[in-house]
Amino acid sequence: MSIRIGVIGTGWIGEQHVHRLTSTVSGAEVAAVSDIDLDRAAEVAEAAGARRVDSAEKLIADSEVDAVVIASWGPVHAEQVLACVEAGKPVFCEKPLTTDAADARRIMDAEQAFGRRLVQVGFMRRYDAGYRRLKEVLDSGAVGKPLMAHCVHRNKSIREHYTTEMAARDTAVHEVDALRWLLGEEFVSAQTVLPRKTTKRFPHLQDPQIFLFETASGARVDVEVFVNCQYGYDIQCEIVGEEGAVRLPDPAAPAVRRAGRSSVPVLPEFGDRFEAAFDVELQEWVDRIRNGEALTGPSAWDGYAATMVTDAAVQSLHSGAIIPIDMGDRPELYA
Numbered sequence: 479m480s481i482r483i484g485v486i487g488t489g490w491i492g493e494q495h496v497h498r499l500t501s502t503v504s505g506a507e508v509a510a511v512s513d514i515d516l517d518r519a520a521e522v523a524e525a526a527g528a529r530r531v532d533s534a535e536k537l538i539a540d541s542e543v544d545a546v547v548i549a550s551w552g553p554v555h556a557e558q559v560l561a562c563v564e565a566g567k568p569v570f571c572e573k574p575l576t577t578d579a580a581d582a583r584r585i586m587d588a589e590q591a592f593g594r595r596l597v598q599v600g601f602m603r604r605y606d607a608g609y610r611r612l613k614e615v616l617d618s619g620a621v622g623k624p625l626m627a628h629c630v631h632r633n634k635s636i637r638e639h640y641t642t643e644m645a646a647r648d649t650a651v652h653e654v655d656a657l658r659w660l661l662g663e664e665f666v667s668a669q670t671v672l673p674r675k676t677t678k679r680f681p682h683l684q685d686p687q688i689f690l691f692e693t694a695s696g697a698r699v700d701v702e703v704f705v706n707c708q709y710g711y712d713i714q715c716e717i718v719g720e721e722g723a724v725r726l727p728d729p730a731a732p733a734v735r736r737a738g739r740s741s742v743p744v745l746p747e748f749g750d751r752f753e754a755a756f757d758v759e760l761q762e763w764v765d766r767i768r769n770g771e772a773l774t775g776p777s778a779w780d781g782y783a784a785t786m787v788t789d790a791a792v793q794s795l796h797s798g799a800i801i802p803i804d805m806g807d808r809p810e811l812y813a
């Protein structure tokens with residue numbers, strides 16, 4: 479039996495996920511889609527052979543939808559995730575889980591009242607082969623105790639609706655989750671440092687930005703976010719330990735030697751860079767639901783922790799102050 483999935487938000491990644499669930503992931507079918515842009519939803523529904531439903535609320539309540547994928551804009555995730563939990567339906571929510579930590583706490587309260595995990599957050603780097611190899615090296619102890627991490631997150635360019643706060647909430651949030659996962663500890667402070675702005679940006683935007691984080695054990699993480707770097711999608715991560723350093727591998731690509739030069743391509747977009755990771759994360763989510771197994775992917779706690787950190791980074795945006803972060807205790811359900 480296939481899981482009947484409803485997809486909310488049929489923009490860039492929603493359409494990709496509908497296609498992925500229809501063509502690549504096994505054991506799933508897209509039963510319904512919805513978007514506030516009704517025409518867009520109708521187009522995506524038709525291409526997938528799914529029904530268009532007029533609102534997110536109706537899609538969540540639909541008796542022919544077993545599980546929900548949310549790919550709408552960040553600020554509306556909280557109410558949609560809560561409605562799924564209240565309906566007792568598993569929900570895969572694209573990052574960020576919420577744009578406000580209080581909303582993430584409401585989600586954890588609802589999930590704990592339900593009694594088991596229903597929420598998974600779309601932090602797909604945990605499913606990327608390179609990041610998984612990096613974690614294996616760290617966990618083996620080969621580079622010793624981690625002291626520092628240096629991360630780079632560059633997009634070729636970004637759409638006009640992207641705001642200065644999204645550098646933390648939408649972009650650096652990936653590194654926040656990946657580094658919490660890699661280092662196995664929480665962040666305790668955040669600071670945002672602003673270099674000179676690139677002229678190759680929309681006028682409203684502060685780009686690039688540098689985020690400085692400290693972990694509970696005193697390790698330091700720096701993240702450069704530069705979303706109009708012009709040359710491609712470039713993700714770098716190096717972790718320096720007491721006995722060595724380990725670096726995220728670049729995607730494999732043949733080096734071309736020609737006219738006195740050797741060159742490898744830089745991928746243009748995040749869809750190309752993390753395509754396989756998106757496939758694996760959704761396949762594992764579907765498999766666990768089909769087999770009646772507990773969800774083990776990034777949880778509501780992970781979504782909450784990431785939002786606490788990015789809230790602090792946004793708070794530091796104008797003052798440059800170091801903002802302490804107190805996550806509170808991790809509930810038993812997320813141990």
Ligand SMILES: NC(=O)C1=CN([C@@H]2O[C@H](COP(=O)(O)OP(=O)(O)OC[C@H]3O[C@@H](n4cnc5c(N)ncnc54)[C@H](O)[C@@H]3O)[C@@H](O)[C@H]2O)C=CC1
Pocket residue numbers: 486487488489490491492512513514515518534549550551552554572573574600601602648748
């Ligand atoms: N894991 C990853 O690497 C990526 C994650 N994302 C995340 O996915 C989400 C969507 O991003 P994009 O597809 O790039 O945005 P987008 O702007 O292309 O699409 C968002 C869609 O949501 C719809 N929408 C907004 N409010 C809605 C509501 N209340 N009910 C139903 N539909 C609603 C919009 O009409 C739009 O079609 C964001 O949270 C973003 O951070 C996006 C790209 C990559």
Ligand SMILES: O=C1[C@@H](O)[C@H](O)[C@@H](O)[C@H](O)[C@H]1O
Pocket residue numbers: 633648649652705748
């Ligand atoms: O999640 C993503 C986008 O929402 C975000 O806007 C981009 O900066 C990231 O590179 C991409 O992975």
